[in-house]
Amino acid sequence: MAQLRYLSNVVTLALNAEKCVGCGLCLQVCPHQVFSLADGKARIDDRDACMECGACASNCPTEAIGVDAGVGCATGIIIGALRGTEPTCDCSKDSSCCA
């Protein structure tokens, strides 16, 4: 099966190696194996595989990782734009997004 890749050079993922303590949590929580651990520090190996879910940033105990997390959902962006808010899937009612 062909590997699914999205757009290149677009994600907001950033890793501050100085703050990294090599705990490895980012590797554990990343759903697309963006990170690796080498010489006691984490590294971004595959930046373009990042989907900006934010799991790494929220679980980094030293805040070494930053990312503008959000859901990559066109419908959510449209709803947010129409309402003048941030992208929102608005799953509160009988709306479509979450399955």
Place this chain on the structure above:
Amino acid sequence: MDQLNENPSTCCAGSVSTPKTPRPAAPWVEGTVDTPIGPVPKVATDLRLADRIGSAKARWAIGRMHYTVHPGLYAIGEPTDESPVLVSANYKMSFDHLRSQLGGLNAWIMVLDTRGINVWCAAGKGTFGTDEIVSRIAAVRLAEVVSHRTLILPQLGAPGVSAHEVRRRSGFRVVYGPVRAKDLPAFLAAGMKASPEMRRVRFDFLDRVVLIPVELTMAAKYAVLIAAVFVVLAGFGPAGYSLALASSVGSRAAVLLLGTCLAAVTLTPALLPWLPGRAFSLKGAWIGLAIVFIAGGYAVYHPALFENRLAEAAWFLMIPAVASFLAMNFTGSSTYTSLSGVRREMRVAVPIQLICAVVGVVLWLAGRFF
């Protein structure tokens, strides 16, 4: 599902106050397990027909915003104070996925109130999150039920959870389990170790096509509405309004529009890796162009498909625009598109889709009067 009111219960440790979470009476509850805080419902690990029907209905968006289980503590097998604690969302499909993989094991399941949303979506919204975990631990009095201080979370809960924060506020340390519940037995047997493959999210063919019914159900409402508008507008002609025209021209318009919607919504998931381009809007445009090609070829032998040249040009613009738009909306159901990436593709795609659609509609309307 009815809620039983709590009765004060006593156990060997003396009188205790009632657990705060309600005990539901449901077909998948097999009894109770005694704990220092009172009886905890024990749930079955095999799914029954009703559970499978419920899941199937949810896949077709029937009642899925109310397909929930009560948050709280549940038992699998005969858990003790040393048994692992697995955390889940209160979307019943998530709960069923989890418990159906735990046959033969002894464990606790702590169900969070995620408003009936699945783990990954709820994590993204923050409802499967640090605050809910910390308060749920207190609500179910977990520290009195288990002697260890470890919680196993599904990996896809991670975007909403700060493991070190949970530890600091509750004393429980978070271990991230595998992405898929079916890997849990192996994960537990290996001493709570996950292989890299267990931590990877895929988006394989079956993962994608299982999403088609709900995408269809959601798109159908708008598609049928817009098709109806076309049918009504089709009645306009140089000689005024004609129902015969509405029926003949309108039905062709409806077929073209609904056919495009059906194709885009089913083929985008099914053929995703093979459709050219990385942007979903581009993949959809290719589907639209293929339909245009087929329709154009058909029209060579059945010229009546397009009532005039204007209509033909109109559909050649509208079909790719619609297909591209519908494909683009599949990004929200995919497992690998980033917000930044979707924004970038939309910045290019949406203006093009809008222009093609508007020009197409104008041409089609103009064609009504020639």
